[in-house]
Amino acid sequence: MDNLAKRRHRSYSINPFVQSIFTADPSAHVWNDGRLYVYPSRDIDPAQGCDFMDKYHAFSTTDMVNWRDEGELFDSSKSPWGRPSGGFMWAPDCAYRNGHYYFFYPHPSEEAWNDSWKIGVASSTSPTQGFADLGYIEGVGGFAMIDPAVFVDDDNTPYFYYGGGGHCMAAVLNDDMHSLKTPLVPMEGLGDFHEASWTFKRNGIYYLTYSDNHSGNNHLCYAMSDNPLGPWQAMGPYLAPTNCETSHGSVVEYKGQWYAFYHSDDLSQEGVLRSICVDPVEFNEDGTMRLVVQSRNGRLPLADAAPTPLGQLQAYGLNEAELTGVAARPFAGNYQDLATEPIDRAEQVVTFDAVDGFATGRVNLGFHYATPAKLAKLQLFVNGKFETLLNLPFSGALDNFDGFSNYTVTIRPGKVNQISIKGYEGTFALEALSVEDYGE
Numbered sequence: 001m002d003n004l005a006k007r008r009h010r011s012y013s014i015n016p017f018v019q020s021i022f023t024a025d026p027s028a029h030v031w032n033d034g035r036l037y038v039y040p041s042r043d044i045d046p047a048q049g050c051d052f053m054d055k056y057h058a059f060s061t062t063d064m065v066n067w068r069d070e071g072e073l074f075d076s077s078k079s080p081w082g083r084p085s086g087g088f089m090w091a092p093d094c095a096y097r098n099g100h101y102y103f104f105y106p107h108p109s110e111e112a113w114n115d116s117w118k119i120g121v122a123s124s125t126s127p128t129q130g131f132a133d134l135g136y137i138e139g140v141g142g143f144a145m146i147d148p149a150v151f152v153d154d155d156n157t158p159y160f161y162y163g164g165g166g167h168c169m170a171a172v173l174n175d176d177m178h179s180l181k182t183p184l185v186p187m188e189g190l191g192d193f194h195e196a197s198w199t200f201k202r203n204g205i206y207y208l209t210y211s212d213n214h215s216g217n218n219h220l221c222y223a224m225s226d227n228p229l230g231p232w233q234a235m236g237p238y239l240a241p242t243n244c245e246t247s248h249g250s251v252v253e254y255k256g257q258w259y260a261f262y263h264s265d266d267l268s269q270e271g272v273l274r275s276i277c278v279d280p281v282e283f284n285e286d287g288t289m290r291l292v293v294q295s296r297n298g299r300l301p302l303a304d305a306a307p308t309p310l311g312q313l314q315a316y317g318l319n320e321a322e323l324t325g326v327a328a329r330p331f332a333g334n335y336q337d338l339a340t341e342p343i344d345r346a347e348q349v350v351t352f353d354a355v356d357g358f359a360t361g362r363v364n365l366g367f368h369y370a371t372p373a374k375l376a377k378l379q380l381f382v383n384g385k386f387e388t389l390l391n392l393p394f395s396g397a398l399d400n401f402d403g404f405s406n407y408t409v410t411i412r413p414g415k416v417n418q419i420s421i422k423g424y425e426g427t428f429a430l431e432a433l434s435v436e437d438y439g440e
């Protein structure tokens, strides 16, 4: 079990920092529990534009290196007023105010999606679980109006921003966080605004960041003001285009360092199969932002980062027989001794029976694998239902088991679950499935 646990912790960071599934539009916040949370949208694989985006996973960290998949936070079926055939769950944000977390998501209410955008709000007392829909914000929405961002100022005033198609609007929210206290006003002075509004404050200066209309791929730009509702002074790009057509990001301070979150197509090399990235952002003496250096290499963890303690861990090993579909058994021996076999895109199914959901059923499924493919993929089935395609990025070789891809699900409490996998793309060998108890 020691080796298994060891491989779950990275000592260097990677970019994109979430590679198990495809994610985009990262909104990052630091909450009172000391963790940094990222609320991205989710790109559905195989890529089908942005039409079928319909659910959100959140991620969190304490060291900017090891990220915890917090599991599914919300999906289109939980939005009673939403578009009948779902989809189009685009760039979200989350805010904390007076003991509650509020999740803001853009979603159409009609089949004619681009004419019927609304901004839905769901709330919970947890940052990642139990969100219930409160409805949409009355008087907000319409053609191309997407990408909500909520900034709660030091005096606890909640400012709401959103926009698209060249228009950025903002207002103050009421205490209920899902109705407007003041009328929406246009944000003046932004320059070439496209979408992806985000606001933060540093040393008393307000910053509004957004993507521009740069032909080809968009920049992320910023504007500064001494007032959260502007007027703004456009300052130009702080992030050059990535290899992705859209650009969307957030800026946040964590443990004394400012970070720029954004997305790229680096992992998939395909449009609309995006992955969230993070790099440090530096400021000049006068508060202006320096251009972010986009990294693809590892960086050292924060100096004060202590490894996150693991929850209860159960391991399920593989052997040759099990690859033909015989149920795997809980594994308690020498993890290194497990026999492995490559899995091709074949009809071969590996099933793990009696998988432990522990007390609450909220578990992180970890796949320990090796692959020579740039990006192999498996199909994950949970209790007989297809759950997701899961990425298995290059590990070095078919006998290099440094690969670890994980995904948080809610299953049944106790040892009553069946987890099955099937190859989907590339050749890979699976060494073990680990199941970590994430509790409430």
Ligand code: FUB
Pocket (backbone or CB within 6 Å): 024, 025, 041, 050, 090, 091, 146, 147, 195, 196, 246, 247, 248
């Ligand atoms: O992810 C869907 C849409 O693409 C977002 O709402 C936009 O900001 C763009 O990133």
